[in-house]
Amino acid sequence: MxxxxxxxxxxxxxxxxxxxxxxxxxxxxxxxxxxxxxxxxxxxxxxxxxxxxxxxxxxxxxxxxxxxxxxxxxxxxxxxxxxxxxxxxxxxxxxxxxxxxxxxxFQNWKQMGIWYQGLTSGRRDASPELKQKVASLTASASAPAAKMKALGEFAQRDIRYVAIELGIGGWQPHPAAEVFAHHYGDCKDKATLMGAMLHEIGIDSYYVVINSERGSVTPETPAHMGGFDHVILAIKLPDGVSEGSLAATMFHPRLGKILFFDPTDELTPFGQLSGALQANYGLLVTPDGGELVELPELPPAMNGIQRTAKLNLSAAGTLSGEVQETRVGDRAWSQRWALRTVTKDTDRIKPIETLLSHSLATFQITNASVGNLQLTDQPFLYNYSVVAQNYAKSAGNLLLVRPRFIGNKSSDLLETKEPRKYAVEFDGPSRDSDTFEITLPPGYEVDDLPPPVNADYSFASYHSKTEVNGNTLKYTRTFEIKELSVPVNKVEDLKKLYRIIAGDERNTAVLRPATH
Missing domain, CATH: 2.60.40.3140 (Immunoglobulin-like)
Structure with a gap:
């Protein structure tokens, strides 16, 4: 009892x-x-x-x-x-x-929007000093998109995140002039400052009250204050602005084309959204009141890792070569966040060491560099050289080689005794790809290759292929997340997919001594 x-x-x-x-x-x-x-x-x-x-x-x-x-x-x-x-x-x-x-x-979301509109009234009025700063930030930019980007980067990087939320301060932002004067504020303060600056260049914007966890608010959620913990902006794009970098957009029947922007997220470039905000529901606050809107879901290719490696295998089983990783979206965000306070070059390779340790029993990094660490509008880069001893295993006169060199896409998430009760939620859409080329040791040829894998589901897909071109073993694969939530009635399919991936990641090619 x-x-x-x-x-x-x-x-x-x-x-x-x-x-x-x-x-x-x-x-x-x-x-x-x-x-x-x-x-x-x-x-x-x-x-x-x-x-x-x-x-x-x-x-x-x-x-x-x-x-x-x-x-x-x-x-x-x-x-x-x-x-x-x-x-x-x-x-x-x-x-x-x-x-x-x-x-x-609140009877409905419109009423909550009216309430929040009243709470923020007059808070985006610009001071003379702020007007001067806007003019300075946009002086060298001629196009509206470039002006907006300059203001966005200032709000993200130059205004420190500090939350002082006393009483109604948990909901009501500080005036833009105060935020600028103090150079700090929380999410709603940063959104207020950004809105004030945009107004100075003739561009309208609107608050979007949202939750930082997708799924906290859904179309069935009734209007209430307890569903939200974050504030971002919806920017009404001027006619003719159609830059490809401005991806986080939607068409609104009254406002036209609007761009969603998070001034608090200093590592996500202007024009994009973090995965947690994509396909999320937020309260769009306009002069007419509020309405619950679904934010856009960006293409999977805007978040992922493209990894390539050119490697050489010795007859003793040692594999060595160069690896290049290009990361975009949240994949880039996570690395920049991990390295944001790192000052020693030796510490900057720790994420690489962690990655390799999950795929290689023994290894040595002989050279490594990081690219575009501070340039958030550019892909994040890793370039490194690695030596892995005893990578290929001997079986008599044969060598067994795993074509999938590094990187794990399988998961034991669903390998539980109890049946799953809730949906599986992904961080965001993504598309990862690997291309590994392994030059065979002299005197060896391929005896057997793993079969290709083609697994397609509504929520994700996985494709891999191992082939031979001369004395080079080439392995390619892609893993794409297409839907952000897998309902309970599809988790068995997800478990099957993860098992297929695990099998592919373990597969080996067989090398034998050349017969000619």
Missing amino acids: GNIVGYEYEKELQPFVLQDVWRFQEADPGREAHYTLQLPAGWEYKATWMNYPEVKPAQSGNQSQWSVSDIKGIKHEDSMPPWQGVAGQMIVSFFPPGSSAQNQG
Whole structure:
């Protein structure tokens, strides 16, 4: 028998909005939970349930009470949706008689947008000093896209991220003039400053209130404050601006073409979005109110690793050669973040050492360099030389060689005893590719090759091929994530895909002494 713990507490609040969230489902199971609401005469309420079957309240005069029992605990699964996207909760909005959208709960997203529009009114007015800075930043740029990029880089890199959120300050940004004067602010402060600067060059922009975890807010989510933790901008692009680098765009029926930009994310270049924000839902705040919009999903090729290697194999089984990695999107972001505080050259190769250690039993890096570390609008580069002893294994007079030199795409995520309960969420769309060319040792030829692999699913695809060209063994593969969420009814297909990849990554080619 386990222990049963009961507790009760009371708190008094003065909420910014007449709304409450009852979060009754947690990691531990619950025997029983109650929520009681008592309103003054003439008040009304609206209750909306999320991730749980609706329960009708027991009514007694102006008091309503909801009860739930036998509440299952939420067991963590790797790569599951965020907590807010799966936990049972009830959102209650209160409506005093004759109240306005500024002091009542939200009936819909439009009302929440009106509330936030009022909260930010006048905050993007520029000071003379800020106007002067905008003129200086854009003086050398003639095209609107170049001007916007210059302002965006300033907001991302020159304004330090510091969050001072007291009271309503968790939602209301500081005035743009203050943010500029102090050179620091949080996400909504940076968005406010960026909006003020854009206004000075004649470009409109709008707040987008969003959650940094995709899946926290969905089209079915009712309007409430608790679903968001981040603020970015939607920039109304001027007519004629169509640069290919501005990929994070969508067409809005009233606003036209808008570009989403995160001034807080200093490592994602202007025109792109991190994977967590792609296909995410945010509250677009315009003068007409708010609306829930889905942010664009960028092409997989904009996030990935292109790895090439030219290698030489000795008859003793040692493999050596040069490797080049080109990383874009979040793949570049992660490396720049890992190296952002590194000052020693020896420490800059640690991510390479970690990568190689997952694929090679023994190795030595003889040379390494990093390219475009600070140039976030350019691909991030690794170039390194490596020697791996005993890479090829002897079997009599044969040599067994694994064509897949480095890099792991398989996963044991779904190799669990218990069935999966929640969807599998990927970080973002991606496309990784490997091309490894291994020059055979003199006196050897290929006796057997691994079969090609072609696995296509709606959510991902994997293709690999090993071939011989003269005395060179060439291995190529691509792994593409096409859908960002794999529902429970498809996780067996994902498990199958990971097993196919694991098999391909283990496969070996057989070399024999040449017969001529």
